[in-house]
Amino acid sequence: MSLLAYLVAVWLFLAGIWGVVSSRHLVHLIMCLAVTQSSTYVLLLGIGYRNGGKAPIFGDIPQSTPVVDPVVQALTLTDVVVSATVSALLLALAVQAHKRFGSVDPDELNALRG
Amino acid sequence: MSRRVRYALALVALAALGATLVAAVVDLEPFGHYPGPYGDVLAKVVPGERHTGQLVAAVTFDYRGFDTLGEELILFTAACGCVALLRVRRRERGDEAGAPARPVPSLAARALGGALVGPVLVLSAYVVIHGHLTPGGGFSGGVIGAGALLLAYAAGQSVRLHRVGSIELLEVTEAIGAGGFVLVALGGLIAVGATLQNFLPLGTSGMLLSAGTIPIGNVAVGIEVAGAGALIIAEFLEQALLEERE
Amino acid sequence: MVLTSLAILVPLLTAVVLAATTSLRRRRAADVVALAAAATVVGLCVALVVRASDKPVVAWLGGWHPRNGVALGIDLYADQLGAGLAAFAGVLAVAGLLVAWHQVDVAGHLFHALVLVVLAGMVGFCLAGDLFTAFVFFELMGVSAYALAGFRVQERAPLEGALNFAVTNSVGSLLLLVGIALLYGRTGALNLAQIGEALAHHRPDALVAVAFALVACGFFVKAAIVPFHFWLADAYAVAPTSICLIFAGALSELGLYGIARVYWTVFSGPLEPHAETVRDVLLVLGLATALIGGAMCAAQRHLKRMVAFATVGHMGILLCGVALLDGAALAGVAVFVVGDGLVKAGMFVAVGGLEHRRGSVDEHELYGRGRDLHALGVLFCVCGLALAAMPPFGPFVGRAMIEDAATHEGLGWVSPVLVVASALIGGAVLRVVRTVFLGRGPKPPRSRVTGASESGDEPIERGRAPLAGVVASVMLVALGLLWGLVPGLIDAVTGAAAHFVDRSAYAAAVLHDTAPRPPGTPGEGLTTAAWLYGAASAALAVVIACMPTVPVGALRDLHSGRVGDYVAWLAAGTALVAGVFALTLP
């Protein structure tokens, strides 16, 4: 049971990569990449969690309360934003790809061979 | 490589990779037993040193503010990249002024949009400036702000001040946000000799004006996220609209 | 403190200002401002190199000095190799901006802003003393590089190249991030020195082994190591020339810098007893990359793709140098990076010049059409010899230092393989001299080439002689030549590298602010064998140049241009490296 969080992270990672490999639509591929990225959120927050720990915001709780790790939360915040920006940039490329040569199947995009 | 071969290769690879990853994660401390020390040290020192109980904000904007600086610039760059990639059409058509004239939305739509802008902006500002006290802050507030800017954008599509289109205003907004954070970093260097050092008075914990530069960083990030978010969405909208009219 | 932060903040702030003023459309002003910012970065980084000669410059951002060995904040760490690489990236950015001077239509000032962000990302990555900060800046240079690679979206090839680039490199940085998360879960630290200290005195378990594999594979993607390399030729062959030279000269090299930095600050402690395993794995990957990159380079007729594969081959040679896990070899790597980066940048510019004059980058189409372009022909010839590591060019000195280090470790057989790889690369360029500029000998057989007529560059304003391009190219190649002749180079770089590989000195400098600089280890002069190998590879290159082409068979088909294939290979490579490490290291 104590491994569940990590196993879910590993699973999301593998599933996302599989989606990227097998995708037939660029937009689908980009969302699969986002799933892969979400595995890192689960992994990071899982590592920083502490049983019975409270959210790391001392406002209504006394400072002696055990809290979960704030560092992984800051890292995950960064991670979330990075993931969204990469998705946006890739979507812009996908839109252009479709406009330019009318296809969003990554397998038909093979002008660059050999 | 045929699809079949690719799938076989990927399945074998992912199975092996999965096995090694599982072998690695079983060596982690079990879930719920964060070992420290980084987070624990910070939990001890932050309230006294930074006069805020919002540890995540303190880490994001002060202790590890440099990461946030890089992250802001990633967002800024992605917005620039989207503009550069999506704006080709306009460049191709030699449309110097930027966006083409659009059908004017109905008065009711504009009025509704305009009426909503105010409250949404206030909500966004509230979330942003309380970022060092409560959950939220520059990122969440910024995204809400992006919503407000988009409403204003939709409502004010027919308004055009000289050649400056609304997109250009969004561009400047996001640059101000990103530049603001860089200036906060430089401020520390100039005021106290260490980049990103919190150089403002720390105030009383729990007050709106406390924790030194942390709320300032929050505001800069809020502006940046709002500007960049609205810019990206507006560029995608433009694309959809352009297509519609052809 | 001031120097390190400014080297990152100046280009960032300039980029922001440029982006905010896109609507002003004062092209020359943007050129000048961006150039000034890039030149400032070079100046700051050179100053850092000088300052770091006594002891490394450690700057704690936000003034958060570590307490009892626990880093509260983020540090920027500048030693001579790191700051030197940052300075070199700045030099290439200056060169790139100069080359872009004559290109029309660069979307307002966004092009300049993006170049400066790439530069800031590279400098930040070189100086980062914190694993997550390194990741953030890695991602920063990635995101701006994707946008730049696809800058010419009107054409099919750049768009596809950018997509392949962005998807594969995003997966790569995710590998890196998972590795960082695992390390954080083990040590509760993100500072390189602190993680290294925490891991130093424990036997490595599966977690440490897999974390190392993931971090290394994340960097392999950027460094284009076989089988993580497929995206590189797609992206570099289609980006504008001004961008190519930054990418090929510095961006890929940063991947290897990342591996070297992380190995010697974090993993060299726990993996010390298993150094041979690590060495063997890296060496196999390096040799495979050198040979496959070289063969694919020689098999190309699209000239920019040829130089792109030359980059892959050279990354293999460099990885061999890193793989030896030895200060002397690392010094060779550093020398090679600069010499090779300059020559390759000059080569890209020369290809751009040829395209400008003849409207093509296809060797087959160009057969014999360059007979009257004497200056360019000579330039190509010199580049070819330099890329073949002929003495006494910069690349030769670097490769010779790697070879001597390999022989020193009893791995003398590595040298002939590197000779073959260099010769393939140099031979390909010399073959272009034979076919295009001399119009002699057998025509290269028709090979399936796609996107051959597209190179990603804006049509340069016609009527303007590409003099600036030729001058830039000559300058770059000449610098690459002179680099090998700098007196005292080997001693200086060997001393810097000796410091780079000293984990406990790094930790002491960062965590305890005590850095007794070890007495400078004088480098050893190049052996006779190294000179002979240099001459041999130049001779072999001439032989290869006389052949019609190099058969690569099915290898070419693997470079399918399909991102799904590439990610499948990426997963396979990661599984292999992680599997080997997980089974052998604990």
Added chain:
Amino acid sequence: MSALQATCLIAVAIIGTLVVVTRDPLRQAAVAGIFGLALAVLFLSVQAPDVALSQMTVGAIVVPVLVLLAMAKIREHDE
């Protein structure tokens, strides 16, 4: 680990898989929105309200909206 956390984790794993196997991008955008929400709830359950808010706004709203806009454009072309 509480029952809530375990439930969220399993839900995230299942919905994440659904995102991957939903091949039609429009339907996928909807599933991805739900996935973003599920992640946000998971983050709340592991005491990360800041991340949950960001994830809710970015992952569950902005990214799906971008996908829809991109698809609006791509679909028109096909018709």
